[in-house]
Amino acid sequence: MAIDQDMLHQLTTQEDLPELDLSWLRPEDRARVEATRLRPGRKGLTLDTLEAGQELPDASDDYTARPRGAERHPAAARHHLYYPLRHETWSDNVRLLYEEAVQRQWSSATDIPWHTLRPLPDDVERAWCQFATFLTEVEFIAGDTPGQWLERINPEWYEVKLFLLTQIMDEARHLDVFRKRALANGGGLLQESGGGGLRIILECQDFSEFSAIMHVFAEALVQTLFRSGEALAYNEAEKAIFRLCAQDESRHIAFGVMHLKHILETQPWRREEIHYYLDKIEGPLSLDMQSGASANAPLFDEAIMVLAGGGRKNIDKGFDFLMNLRRRQVLEYLHRLEVAGLPERRYRMNPVLRAFIET
Amino acid sequence: MSQQTTEVPEELARLAQERDFPLDLVRRALALGFSPGAVRAQLLRGISPQEAEEFLAQQERLRAGEEVEVPEEITQMARKRRWPAGLVQRALTAGFRLSEVRAMLEAGLRFDQAERLVIIRERSQERQREGGEGRQRRTELPWMNVRTEWGVRVRPGKKGLTLGSLNVGTYGDVPDYWPYQTEMPRGAYHNPGAPPMGYTIYEKAELWADNAADLYEEAIQRQWKPATAIPWDDIAALPEVQERALAQLCTYLCQNALVCSDVIGRWLKEMSYGYHEVKVYMATAGFDYARHFDVFRKRAYLNGIGMGRQSPGYYLRVIKDARRWTEASTLLFIFNSSYVLHLCQVGYYTAASEGDALIFRLAMQDLARQTAYGVKHLQYFLMRKPENREEVHTCLQRAESLFAYEDDKDPTLQEALIVLLGGGLTEEELKRGWALLNYFRRRWLRDYLRRLEAAGLPERRDRLFPYLRQWAPAPAAAR
Numbered sequence: 069m070a071i072d073q074d075m076l077h078q079l080t081t082q083e084d085l086p087e088l089d090l091s092w093l094r095p096e097d098r099a100r101v102e103a104t105r106l107r108p109g110r111k112g113l114t115l116d117t118l119e120a121g122q123e124l125p126d127a128s129d130d131y132t133a134r135p136r137g138a139e140r141h142p143a144a145a146r147h148h149l150y151y152p153l154r155h156e157t158w159s160d161n162v163r164l165l166y167e168e169a170v171q172r173q174w175s176s177a178t179d180i181p182w183h184t185l186r187p188l189p190d191d192v193e194r195a196w197c198q199f200a201t202f203l204t205e206v207e208f209i210a211g212d213t214p215g216q217w218l219e220r221i222n223p224e225w226y227e228v229k230l231f232l233l234t235q236i237m238d239e240a241r242h243l244d245v246f247r248k249r250a251l252a253n254g255g256g257l258l259q260e261s262g263g264g265g266l267r268i269i270l271e272c273q274d275f276s277e278f279s280a281i282m283h284v285f286a287e288a289l290v291q292t293l294f295r296s297g298e299a300l301a302y303n304e305a306e307k308a309i310f311r312l313c314a315q316d317e318s319r320h321i322a323f324g325v326m327h328l329k330h331i332l333e334t335q336p337w338r339r340e341e342i343h344y345y346l347d348k349i350e351g352p353l354s355l356d357m358q359s360g361a362s363a364n365a366p367l368f369d370e371a372i373m374v375l376a377g378g379g380r381k382n383i384d385k386g387f388d389f390l391m392n393l394r395r396r397q398v399l400e401y402l403h404r405l406e407v408a409g410l411p412e413r414r415y416r417m418n419p420v421l422r423a424f425i426e427t
Numbered sequence: 428m429s430q431q432t433t434e435v436p437e438e439l440a441r442l443a444q445e446r447d448f449p450l451d452l453v454r455r456a457l458a459l460g461f462s463p464g465a466v467r468a469q470l471l472r473g474i475s476p477q478e479a480e481e482f483l484a485q486q487e488r489l490r491a492g493e494e495v496e497v498p499e500e501i502t503q504m505a506r507k508r509r510w511p512a513g514l515v516q517r518a519l520t521a522g523f524r525l526s527e528v529r530a531m532l533e534a535g536l537r538f539d540q541a542e543r544l545v546i547i548r549e550r551s552q553e554r555q556r557e558g559g560e561g562r563q564r565r566t567e568l569p570w571m572n573v574r575t576e577w578g579v580r581v582r583p584g585k586k587g588l589t590l591g592s593l594n595v596g597t598y599g600d601v602p603d604y605w606p607y608q609t610e611m612p613r614g615a616y617h618n619p620g621a622p623p624m625g626y627t628i629y630e631k632a633e634l635w636a637d638n639a640a641d642l643y644e645e646a647i648q649r650q651w652k653p654a655t656a657i658p659w660d661d662i663a664a665l666p667e668v669q670e671r672a673l674a675q676l677c678t679y680l681c682q683n684a685l686v687c688s689d690v691i692g693r694w695l696k697e698m699s700y701g702y703h704e705v706k707v708y709m710a711t712a713g714f715d716y717a718r719h720f721d722v723f724r725k726r727a728y729l730n731g732i733g734m735g736r737q738s739p740g741y742y743l744r745v746i747k748d749a750r751r752w753t754e755a756s757t758l759l760f761i762f763n764s765s766y767v768l769h770l771c772q773v774g775y776y777t778a779a780s781e782g783d784a785l786i787f788r789l790a791m792q793d794l795a796r797q798t799a800y801g802v803k804h805l806q807y808f809l810m811r812k813p814e815n816r817e818e819v820h821t822c823l824q825r826a827e828s829l830f831a832y833e834d835d836k837d838p839t840l841q842e843a844l845i846v847l848l849g850g851g852l853t854e855e856e857l858k859r860g861w862a863l864l865n866y867f868r869r870r871w872l873r874d875y876l877r878r879l880e881a882a883g884l885p886e887r888r889d890r891l892f893p894y895l896r897q898w899a900p901a902p903a904a905a906r
Contacts, residue, residue, distance in 0.1 A: 088845070261618060370568050
């Protein structure tokens with residue numbers, strides 16, 4: 069960017085220099101920073117490298133927008149009543165997950181081999197479209213929900229904010245890719261679902277409630293489904309969709325599991341409260357999982373059955389797949405809760421879910 | 428059909444053999460009408476021959492019209508859980524084993540929950556027994572018959588399969604008013620039982636920008652990675668004073684990015700799903716802010732300085748305090764992005780290394796998309812709602828006046844820019860820095876007013892807050 073020298077001369081002679089304070093330059097007013105140069109590692113200059121050795125406070129009474137480590141401005145305006153404790157929102161793997169998310173961004177426009185889509189039998193195509201319609205809805209909610217927590221997270225623990233922003237980005241791409249799939253092969257969007265279970269995620273009043281319900285329960289179910297996508301995919305494009313989406317979901321779940329672990333370790337008295345949140349979500353969603361007998365939204369399950377069976381004529385084969393899928397979903401969900409330190413959930417979960425692994 | 432004559436499909440027989448599972452049990456299951464797929468699923472699940480024997484014997488008795496004897500213990504448990512008389516027998520008839528019924532009772536299933544499981548199993552059995560025609564009838568699947576743009580295929584173009592290219596047929600009809608309060612995607616078939624989701628923006632004029640879908644795709648294609656895209660090793664330390672000044676600029680940019688991302692997060696959930704192009708674009712804008720915070724923080728710490736002094740944040744509060752998306756968008760993407768762009772121009776101009784130049788260049792690339800959305804949205808809004816023109820001026824007036832208040836009250840950033848632009852602390856350097864800062868501020872005001880003019884608000888030039896007029900271009904230069 070070049071500046072005309074004549075203009076610069078003119079400006080220099082015309083403008084009077086105001087009186088300068090320069091107090092921001094005085095080292096004694098500044099938080100002491102170890103004056104060592106950062107060196108990027110194998111994965112570049114990551115947040116872990118950046119923050120290594122820096123103080124990570126457990127509590128903050130600062131309600132301004134001050135980034136961690138910045139000198140406080142005595143007259144700064146408060147911005148929001150943030151969570152004052154790190155434990156309320158923290159997850160020990162958050163920096164790693166943020167960096168991984170940044171590295172693993174993909175494009176639904178160019179990273180999916182759309183050219184491998186081929187005309188499918190009508191019933192299979194319609195099932196795919198119904199499946200994609202429902203997932204578009206799911207991803208809408210999944211993108212909106214993390215956003216509402218951003219302004220409640222103290223900038224002191226900015227890493228959580230950054231991670232949630234990557235999640236919002238991921239969910240946008242997911243809704244986008246499923247919409248594209250619905251429209252790319254001659255089908256289109258089909259029936260809207262009941263959606264009652266999903267609203268519970270929007271209704272959360274606490275960050276840990278949100279994370280347990282969304283990351284640990286809902287996204288875990290979705291991820292198991294995506295990882296079982298081989299049975300539902302009819303071409304390389306669909307396989308790529310499942311693989312890439314599952315990769316993103318893994319990060320969200322990893323955040324949720326580690327956050328739950330952190331909460332249980334640092335605030336053990338919240339154990340029963342966490343069970344309440346899980347009771348709440350397992351109930352409504354387990355109705356959806358009931359498939360044929362549920363008055364709520366069997367359409368997603370039916371679509372899975374048609375896809376897994378290879379058509380509506382083989383829906384019984386698809387039913388077996390669905391029941392196996394439900395069993396895997398519940399088992400994986402329980403495993404994650406065990407990792408988080410909630411092994412007793414196996415015995416306390418909604419009986420309808422429990423039935424999937426015990427019958 | 429007698430089990431002796433029942434033929435076991437070759438694949439199934441092989442699987443049974445692999446699992447060391449008696450073929451006789453497979454034959455008995457098929458003779459009872461279970462599909463090869465169902466038997467295969469049981470084998471894959473790892474059912475033991477003992478479990479299979481118990482189940483098949485029970486089913487054979489039931490098919491012969493006999494009742495299965497229910498142990499008293501299970502009857503008692505069922506009574507205790509208030510299961511109606513007959514539900515246990517019905518569960519067994521539907522194909523549950525006694526051990527499974529016991530597990531359901533031990534798990535505490537209420538009668539209605541257990542009954543739902545039984546109904547599922549009954550339907551499954553019916554499907555297995557029915558012939559093709561009957562099965563077809565059973566699986567009517569009403570969602571398969573809803574209206575859709577059947578037969579319209581969207582093909583990937585030069586830029587791949589883009590979001591904008593999906594807007595064909597009725598999917599391209601973006602309604603002026605979105606009538607659904609649910610999570611329904613545009614173009615789907617409404618479910619009247621779906622609950623409201625609590626969005627507040629249902630009018631296209633309140634959020635739409637014709638370029639949102641394109642900006643979304645562009646943002647995804649141009650995402651960059653602060654950890655690896657910047658040649659960090661090549662960024663040598665500046666003289667300490669300049670390094671501190673740069674860290675101060677980075678501190679401001681970090682704070683700005685965090686607040687802006689909060690604003691996006693707050694508004695995302697207000698936008699109804701009829702306008703998904705805007706929602707997904709906002710997701711990319713939020714992600715841009717995350718990367719900006721990330722890269723500027725890394726740059727501040729790179730050479731051992733760290734964060735500088737926070738800004739008082741008065742002017743950023745105005746953006747947070749917006750009560751209408753158009754207000755938030757105009758302040759965020761036109762006023763603030765223009766301002767931040769000029770800060771990045773200073774960073775780029777003063778960059779002493781390729782790495783520093785790249786940081787600011789990439790950030791500017793992202794900010795350019797944001798101004799593009801902001802301008803197009805304001806343009807759309809003003810065209811549809813000319814009666815709200817004065818309201819926009821009021822909002823801009825608030826932001827401009829609060830900016831002036833902060834700029835006057837807290838000289839920290841201004842001084843850092845002077846030091847950075849001047850290259851040091853001598854009087855001559857400071858004077859040069861001050862002159863250059865004024866030059867860049869003039870550019871900022873020129874660009875800001877041009878953007879408002881493009882959005883359809885050319886008169887803002889004459890109504891600019893007085894403090895900002897010191898940098899406003901002369902009328903001829905502004906065109």
